[in-house]
Amino acid sequence: MIQYDMFPLIKDILAMEPPGNNLVIRGWVRTKRDMKNLVFVEVNDGSCFNSIQCTFDGIPVPPDLSTGSAVEISGSLVFSPAQGQAVEIAAASIKVIGDAPAEEKNGIPPYPLQKKRHSLEFLREMPQLRGRTNTLAAVMRVRSRLSYAVHRFFQERGYHYLHTPVITGNDAEGAGSMFRVTTLNPSLADPGKNDYSKDFFGRETFLTVSGQLEAEAYAAALSRVYTFGPTFRAENSNTARHLAEFWMIEPETAFFRLPENMALAEDFLKYCFKTVLDECAEDMAFFDERIEKGLIGVIKSVAESAFVHITYTDAIKELEKVQNTKTFEYKPSWGCDLQSEHERFLTEELFMGPVIVTDYPKEIKAFYMKQNDDGKTVRAMDVLVPRLGEIIGGSEREENLERLEKRMTESGMNTERYSWYLDLRRYGSFPHSGFGLGFERLTQYVTGMANIRDVIPYPRAAGQLY
Amino acid sequence: MIQYDMFPLIKDILAMEPPGNNLVIRGWVRTKRDMKNLVFVEVNDGSCFNSIQCTFDGIPVPPDLSTGSAVEISGSLVFSPAQGQAVEIAAASIKVIGDAPAEEKNGIPPYPLQKKRHSLEFLREMPQLRGRTNTLAAVMRVRSRLSYAVHRFFQERGYHYLHTPVITGNDAEGAGSMFRVTTLNPSLADPGKNDYSKDFFGRETFLTVSGQLEAEAYAAALSRVYTFGPTFRAENSNTARHLAEFWMIEPETAFFRLPENMALAEDFLKYCFKTVLDECAEDMAFFDERIEKGLIGVIKSVAESAFVHITYTDAIKELEKVQNTKTFEYKPSWGCDLQSEHERFLTEELFMGPVIVTDYPKEIKAFYMKQNDDGKTVRAMDVLVPRLGEIIGGSEREENLERLEKRMTESGMNTERYSWYLDLRRYGSFPHSGFGLGFERLTQYVTGMANIRDVIPYPRAAGQLY
Numbered sequence: 001m002i003q004y005d006m007f008p009l010i011k012d013i014l015a016m017e018p019p020g021n022n023l024v025i026r027g028w029v030r031t032k033r034d035m036k037n038l039v040f041v042e043v044n045d046g047s048c049f050n051s052i053q054c055t056f057d058g059i060p061v062p063p064d065l066s067t068g069s070a071v072e073i074s075g076s077l078v079f080s081p082a083q084g085q086a087v088e089i090a091a092a093s094i095k096v097i098g099d100a101p102a103e104e105k106n107g108i109p110p111y112p113l114q115k116k117r118h119s120l121e122f123l124r125e126m127p128q129l130r131g132r133t134n135t136l137a138a139v140m141r142v143r144s145r146l147s148y149a150v151h152r153f154f155q156e157r158g159y160h161y162l163h164t165p166v167i168t169g170n171d172a173e174g175a176g177s178m179f180r181v182t183t184l185n186p187s188l189a190d191p192g193k194n195d196y197s198k199d200f201f202g203r204e205t206f207l208t209v210s211g212q213l214e215a216e217a218y219a220a221a222l223s224r225v226y227t228f229g230p231t232f233r234a235e236n237s238n239t240a241r242h243l244a245e246f247w248m249i250e251p252e253t254a255f256f257r258l259p260e261n262m263a264l265a266e267d268f269l270k271y272c273f274k275t276v277l278d279e280c281a282e283d284m285a286f287f288d289e290r291i292e293k294g295l296i297g298v299i300k301s302v303a304e305s306a307f308v309h310i311t312y313t314d315a316i317k318e319l320e321k322v323q324n325t326k327t328f329e330y331k332p333s334w335g336c337d338l339q340s341e342h343e344r345f346l347t348e349e350l351f352m353g354p355v356i357v358t359d360y361p362k363e364i365k366a367f368y369m370k371q372n373d374d375g376k377t378v379r380a381m382d383v384l385v386p387r388l389g390e391i392i393g394g395s396e397r398e399e400n401l402e403r404l405e406k407r408m409t410e411s412g413m414n415t416e417r418y419s420w421y422l423d424l425r426r427y428g429s430f431p432h433s434g435f436g437l438g439f440e441r442l443t444q445y446v447t448g449m450a451n452i453r454d455v456i457p458y459p460r461a462a463g464q465l466y
Numbered sequence: 467m468i469q470y471d472m473f474p475l476i477k478d479i480l481a482m483e484p485p486g487n488n489l490v491i492r493g494w495v496r497t498k499r500d501m502k503n504l505v506f507v508e509v510n511d512g513s514c515f516n517s518i519q520c521t522f523d524g525i526p527v528p529p530d531l532s533t534g535s536a537v538e539i540s541g542s543l544v545f546s547p548a549q550g551q552a553v554e555i556a557a558a559s560i561k562v563i564g565d566a567p568a569e570e571k572n573g574i575p576p577y578p579l580q581k582k583r584h585s586l587e588f589l590r591e592m593p594q595l596r597g598r599t600n601t602l603a604a605v606m607r608v609r610s611r612l613s614y615a616v617h618r619f620f621q622e623r624g625y626h627y628l629h630t631p632v633i634t635g636n637d638a639e640g641a642g643s644m645f646r647v648t649t650l651n652p653s654l655a656d657p658g659k660n661d662y663s664k665d666f667f668g669r670e671t672f673l674t675v676s677g678q679l680e681a682e683a684y685a686a687a688l689s690r691v692y693t694f695g696p697t698f699r700a701e702n703s704n705t706a707r708h709l710a711e712f713w714m715i716e717p718e719t720a721f722f723r724l725p726e727n728m729a730l731a732e733d734f735l736k737y738c739f740k741t742v743l744d745e746c747a748e749d750m751a752f753f754d755e756r757i758e759k760g761l762i763g764v765i766k767s768v769a770e771s772a773f774v775h776i777t778y779t780d781a782i783k784e785l786e787k788v789q790n791t792k793t794f795e796y797k798p799s800w801g802c803d804l805q806s807e808h809e810r811f812l813t814e815e816l817f818m819g820p821v822i823v824t825d826y827p828k829e830i831k832a833f834y835m836k837q838n839d840d841g842k843t844v845r846a847m848d849v850l851v852p853r854l855g856e857i858i859g860g861s862e863r864e865e866n867l868e869r870l871e872k873r874m875t876e877s878g879m880n881t882e883r884y885s886w887y888l889d890l891r892r893y894g895s896f897p898h899s900g901f902g903l904g905f906e907r908l909t910q911y912v913t914g915m916a917n918i919r920d921v922i923p924y925p926r927a928a929g930q931l932y
Binding site: 006011026028046047068070072112132137143144145148151161180200201223230234399423428458462 | 470472473475477478492493494511512513534535536538563564565566574577578579592593594595596597598602603606607609610611613614617621624626627628629630631632633634635643645646647648649666667668669671673680683684686687688689690695696698700702710711713719720721722726729730865886887889890891892893894895896897922923924926928929930931
């Protein structure tokens with residue numbers, strides 16, 4: 001059997017101690033420089049941020065070797081005599097596997113990713129190629145490592161990964177507009193009277209907006225579960241902050257009340273931040289230098305802060321205290337949702353660090369949140385961080401059947417349709433809590449990328465399907 | 467801050483060394499037995515297979531305490547004087563948090579999961595409760611651990627986790643029927659002329675059948691990627707082997723040719739099998755005893771076997787040799803796809819172990835597979851295992867632009883629509899290979915569960931949306 005250990009990544013080769021003989025480098029040419037008898041070819045394979053320099057000393061290199069070509073270079077690993085890299089390849093031969101002509105050839109337009117810098121907007125038009133740039137490759141490596149950190153964090157704490165369904169019969173629970181999933185041919189539909197009993201599932205179905213309710217059921221079985229799956233919003237908001245398809249993480253824990261839920265959220269964020277700082281140091285240095293100055297400092301500081309806890313009512317008081325000196329676009333007042341400007345004031349100016357705001361008015365929060373005895377507030381929590389505002393939203397869940405049913409009816413929900421969910425309060429009801437966060441927001445936060453479409457491989461947004 | 471370490475799981479408590487004082491057990495009652503002055507309550511929290519026995523010696527227990535009730539029991543961990551468990555809780559007090567009446571109460575029907583055994587069919591009707599049974603809880607724990615093994619395997623080998631899109635503009639690439647995703651109101655659709663330019667994305671969109679093509683693009687950027695996400699088939703096949711929504715794993719590796727791809731698939735399966743045997747020993751013992759006798763032996767044997775390699779052409783010869791002595795429903799002949807009965811003969815009888823069949827006729831395989839120089843076969847591979855047949859399908863990919871375009875045209879595909887995919891062959895084309903496997907099939911394989919609907923939390927199938 002041929003072992004794939006025979007195919008080292010450039011990351012592995014860069015970590016070797018010279019001399020290393022009979023090595024084969026496989027990757028794509030980033031640059032080629034000619035200098036007297038020497039030719040320098042930088043090769044990148046995306047396994048790490050850095051490319052490897054291959055030096056051809058009197059060895060022939062194809063004259064038209066161009067950026068983007070796939071190559072196989074054999075040679076030896078040596079200490080680099082020049083500045084800029086510790087090691088390099090003393091190349092013995094080069095084979096071009098697939099070229100990437102810099103000029104039109106056989107009717108094929110020139111390779112679009114030439115050496116010059118490209119705007120993120122330009123790159124967004126070509127998702128099949130943009131992963132080959134420094135920025136997008138770094139984002140995708142960090143995204144992958146962050147995903148793995150999510151799994152590690154929960155698995156090491158006794159949580160079970162739960163795949164909640166993508167196709168759902170639930171309605172949006174107030175979370176926004178939904179996409180319909182159907183096998184009916186709309187062009188054959190009888191105007192005015194669609195018969196969904198003839199649809200694939202025998203009823204109306206949509207793409208999920210959250211796996212929380214389904215996760216609650218399994219928290220009643222396995223105690224600790226988390227979801228990490230795609231969720232959808234059919235909202236026509238064409239902003240740098242919204243996607244129609246994005247990934248959410250939703251842990252749900254039996255017997256946790258709000259304080260434990262807050263502690264879990266804090267530990268979770270710190271773990272994620274420490275992981276990318278430790279395991280993606282090169283990529284993070286790039287983001288800090290090229291994407292957002294000071295990024296690493298902020299991430300590190302959040303990872304080392306004790307999160308402040310404040311109730312919504314106290315937060316409003318703080319905001320009211322300063323509203324004469326600060327110019328808020330929206331006047332803070334009890335009963336209104338906190339605006340981004342309010343959240344950022346709390347976390348960036350008042351507490352200068354992460355803050356968890358709890359006990360929001362029930363009217364501005366979801367039906368499933370546990371009602372406080374004051375009759376006005378619910379056991380909600382929003383985690384706010386500097387530079388962003390809300391990064392996590394969560395709550396303790398209402399475990400009392402009557403209170404939950406009443407709240408659902410008040411919210412105009414069909415309790416019959418959610419009878420399965422109410423079963424969790426009919427049989428062995430239990431205190432439980434959970435939270436949710438958008439994985440792309442988290443990835444944006446640690447990479448500093450301004451547009452959410454640049455932190456997911458193939459972004460989906462209104463009118464745009466690249 | 468209250469630490470959630472104050473909330474030990476039953477799994478953690480069962481692993482403690484007695485004596486352990488001031489412990490609180492939180493979970494759901496499985497059984498209650500009265501015996502002279504003693505009451506025994508078995509509590510389970512789903513953190514592991516076993517329940518913990520709580521013994522009440524002269525301590526009052528609510529007389530109507532019933533199966534399924536959520537309880538909080540405080541007491542001390544002691545060595546168990548009786549057979550059946552090493553340790554138990556000498557209980558000091560019990561609090562019923564949420565009851566689960568065994569009889570109708572306030573109009574609520576009795577808790578359906580009484581102590582007696584329930585059929586898997588019966589449980590399938592109540593996905594919100596079935597996780598509380600031994601079988602389904604064990605499946606979901608193994609499923610979670612298997613997911614984690616998938617991530618660990620790839621992350622430790624330099625692979626980047628790639629979230630390929632769920633909503634796609636691709637067609638099914640011959641993989642089957644697709645679900646439409648739309649925000650058009652079918653009841654307002656103009657019969658005969660739907661205008662998808664008015665749909666959410668400005669064009670027709672569907673639920674993905676595979677992330678492979680999108681993964682190939684990122685293999686050209688990061689060298690090694692894997693997907694692990696939901697995929698969909700709108701097929702009206704109501705069998706124990708098909709789901710409309712299921713999770714797929716698809717690694718894609720730059721510069722690997724078929725031999726490396728085969729080695730990766732073999733290592734991957736062995737890693738998964740070893741992980742569940744090592745890390746889910748209790749659950750696996752349950753499956754071996756109650757679901758399928760001999761299961762552990764088969765899994766262990768596959769994990770320790772060297773996988774046999776055979777070409778399709780040679781496999782057909784072997785099948786033809788025995789067709790007079792074996793009664794196959796379908797006659798094996800060159801050009802026809804291997805049927806399940808043929809696959810099982812090869813893996814269960816001829817080689818008595820895992821087999822990888824390669825180089826299938828191009829007509830029965832997908833357009834993107836690398837064509838051999840014989841003009842007849844492609845660099846495909848199917849991994850067959852005893853008890854199941856095909857568990858993995860994969861191939862080396864066609865890297866030659868002209869050959870790929872020709873094959874797409876022959877297959878009736880719109881090459882214009884796949885221009886983005888052809889770009890991977892226009893610019894820096896490279897040898898690469900990958901494979902795919904259905905995660906539910908893998909979970910079925912290691913758990914022995916006969917029906918695929920019992921290995922996913924909320925199964926979706928034609929006409930059924932529990």
